[in-house]
Amino acid sequence: MYQKIIYVMEAVKYLEKDNEVKFKTTNYKAITEEKVTKAVRAELVKNKLVVLPIEQAHSKEGNLTTVDTKYKIIDAETGHYEVIVSSGTGVDTQDKGVGKAMTYAFKYLFLRSFAIPTGEDPDKTSNEELEENQKIQDELLDDVVSKWQILNNDEDILKARKSFNEFLISSKGKSINHLDQKSLENFNEQFSNMLKDKSKEKKGAK
Numbered sequence: 107m108y109q110k111i112i113y114v115m116e117a118v119k120y121l122e123k124d125n126e127v128k129f130k131t132t133n134y135k136a137i138t139e140e141k142v143t144k145a146v147r148a149e150l151v152k153n154k155l156v157v158l159p160i161e162q163a164h165s166k167e168g169n170l171t172t173v174d175t176k177y178k179i180i181d182a183e184t185g186h187y188e189v190i191v192s193s194g195t196g197v198d199t200q201d202k203g204v205g206k207a208m209t210y211a212f213k214y215l216f217l218r219s220f221a222i223p224t225g226e227d228p229d230k231t232s233n234e235e236l237e238e239n240q241k242i243q244d245e246l247l248d249d250v251v252s253k254w255q256i257l258n259n260d261e262d263i264l265k266a267r268k269s270f271n272e273f274l275i276s277s278k279g280k281s282i283n284h285l286d287q288k289s290l291e292n293f294n295e296q297f298s299n300m301l302k303d304k305s306k307e308k309k310g311a312k
Contacts, residue, residue, distance in 0.1 A: 107181040107188070110153040115220045117149045123224050137224050139213040146216045154182040157215070160189070164204050169239045169287065171196045171203030175211050179219070190219055197239065201286070239287075246290045247282070253297035257304070 123137040150157065161176040173194050180187040192215035196206025216222065255266030271282040285293075 107155075107179075107184065107186045110155055110181060111179070111220070113153050114146065114149040114155070115222075117152075118145050118220060118222055120223055121145055121217075137213070137217075139209045142213045142216050142222075146220065146222075156180045156182050162208070164207065166203060166284070168243060169197050169203070171198070171207045173204060173207035173211050175208065175215075177215055190215065192218070201288075243287050243290065246287065246294060247285070250290055250293045250297060253294070253301060257297060257300055 121137055121142060156179070158178045158180065159175055160178050162173060163175075164171055164173040166172075173196070174191065175193070176189055176191050178187045178189055192211040194207040194210030194212070194214060196203045196208075196210060198206055217224065251263060251267050251270055254260070254270045255263055258266065258269060260266035260269055267282065274280060274282055274285070
């Protein structure tokens with residue numbers, strides 16, 4: 107089996123980055139998962155090696171999802187295998203974070219397992235992009251909590267945040283720290299409409 111892995115390493119000696127990531131002042135080159143998988147897959151098939159994911163765990167903080175995955179590289183002719191690990195991160199404001207992180211982990215599984223150089227430092231998510239996304243989400247959360255405070259006549263913003271968190275846990279099964287941007291946008295729209303209705307009721311009562 108190890109000889110077959112060496113054959114793959116000899117066949118795929120270098121892959122040039124084929125993508126460019128730009129965000130404000132950030133500009134760096136990257137290599138796509140498609141290019142890596144296409145190059146390695148041909149040699150895996152040729153050498154009768156199979157790669158299967160066997161275990162996966164993920165966590166999320168803000169818009170950033172991290173995935174830790176175990177894979178088996180199996181020799182289809184002998185049944186011998188090795189278990190290897192890979193990790194990946196994915197940034198997404200909705201529900202695609204895990205998929206992006208899995209794609210990232212799969213790409214780096216091949217690059218690292220077969221020691222394939224790409225000519226530059228390892229790809230990483232732009233810090234500026236992460237900070238910008240987190241800033242947007244934090245501001246949106248503050249807006250949602252402020253509207254919740256008005257709707258529930260809470261004494262201060264800290265009490266409003268606490269009561270909103272309790273509401274989320276009891277009704278949604280998750281805390282305030284696990285809301286994604288889409289959920290926050292939905293709450294913001296919902297609370298805005300409720301405040302408008304509340305304002306109309308006050309005017310009608312006069």
